Amino acid sequence: MRFHRYRPRVWLATIFVALASLAFASLVPEAGAAGSLRTAAATPFADEDDGADCNVQLPGSTPSSSLLPDPFTRIDGTRITSRSDWRCRRAEIRELAERYVYGEKHSAPQSVTGTVSRTGITVNVSDQGRSATFSATVDLPSGTGPFPAVIVYGGFGADTAAIKAAGAAVISYDPYAVGAEGTPRTSKQGAYYSIYGSSSSTGLLMAWAWGVSRIIDVIEQSDGSILRANATGVTGCSRFGKGAFVAGAFDQRIALTMPIESGTGGAPIFRGVPGESGSQPLSSAYSEQPWLGDAFGSYTGNPAGLPVDTHEMVAMIAPRGLFMMENPHVDWLGARSGSVAALGGAEVYKALGVPSNISYWSDVQDGTHCASRSEWRAPLQQSIQTFLLGTGNPPGVFRISSAKAGNLSQWRDWQTPTLTDDGGTAGGTGGEEGDDGGEEGDDGGDEGAVGGGEGDSGGDSGGEGNEGACTASFRTVSSWSGGYQGEVSVRNNGTSALRSWTVGMTLASWQSLTNLWNGVNTGTGGAVTVRNTAWNGTVAAGGSVSFGFVVGGSPTTAPGDLTCTAT
Known part of the structure; x- marks a missing residue:
């Protein structure tokens, strides 16, 4: 069972599971006749944690392996065979990630209230007899609204002008108000720690993600005249890229996640960082700031002992929109390990039937850290239009820099199954579609192996x-x-x-x-x-x-x- 926040839903279990299955089915493609593959676009999940009712039993110990864990294999050793199985398999990954990497999120406070105006959002949270307040600013695009919105960590993420030009509002979120840097692990500060204690073992990245979720709570409670409750994205660069990555993984209401140059502790696989020349060591990322949970300290010298890795955090975002942007010119950022995480997570997107919902781009010319790059503008706006506005198609592109190109085959010994829609048996096919998962499209547009979009006619x-x-x-x-x-x-x-x-x-x-x-x-x-x-x-x-x-x-x-x- 979950080691925290097991929601009192037992009396609604049968109804919940049925409704959740229907909701999930609406997010994954219909696998009917050739050419009928439907993109899961601008509909996020209704719940922050869709698998909260899954009965997860974490093991007392886990085997060590230098290879990436299989995202399709449950804790009990069995493999998932249907798309509906992913909901509770994802819940297992979430629990492992919280226990070993980030710390507990505390995602369901007793009370969240606040206001939404054309210029700002206020958030008031009460839980366990304690309260905290923080705020964010709002910058609306032209038009009458209501608007989708992208939460930008520290005002430092994807090009805000491009976001507004695409038709989305910009919510500037100060994560330091929720979890301050420059504090020891035993005396953490900020809104999250005011409620859950300054000695909480939860790291800043998860605390920041909790703050994003509370902003979404307030947007959901508003009258919807300014911001749309079901169309929220998140972005950030560098340490804020780490934060955006974690926020997207741990709140399924986020329709589009866009981490930029997140570096060690963000997207790059933990197992790959020690062997990637010049990348920030795990011990450095752990000690520089209390970004990661306290428990991760035991694995900075032994990432092979982790029962989870970041390719599975990428997978936690599936089937929702994800656009990962990296910089291959700064060795410290570990972009090679980042590309492996993207490739590994993309296998889950593919198995769920939505390979185009994930994009990755590290092939850039400007090596300046966190620069606004022209190469990213078109896929950024295309992602916003698809996942937040519900128009067009996702970019579905992988542009991996040859200077920092990882090789997924060196990191896995597991196959990608062809997941069925009815729970029937599905065979592994070495990471690619099998006979009954097939090649989609009667125009010759086979689905890409790593998230590339539909093929051209012919x-x-x-x-x-x-x-x-x-x-x-x-x-x-x-x-x-x-x-x-x-x-x-x-x-x-x-x-x-x-x-x-x-x-x-x-x-x-x-x-x-x-x-x-x-x-x-x-x-x-x-x-x-x-x-x-x-x-x-x-x-x-x-x-x-x-x-x-x-x-x-x-x-x-x-x-x-x-x-x-x-x-």
């Missing part, structure tokens, strides 16, 4: 090769002036399962392979071969797997001479 743009039982087909996931992200699907056309496969392809003379996942490559230029990893060589008859990669070099010519051989 689909395969690199031709097909057939060397017996398998065929290989290519599609461009995204492209830019200096390269592209591609995906190759390997399909078993035979009547028996494949045991292994190898794909051959030829890159143009001016191009080079800078990153590859879900496969093992030989060569980075000219004739390149890619063979399966240890977990995705087996392909059922009629099934398929995919691998993704990034190629640098302009013009962005697709690879040719695709061949596929298998045993």
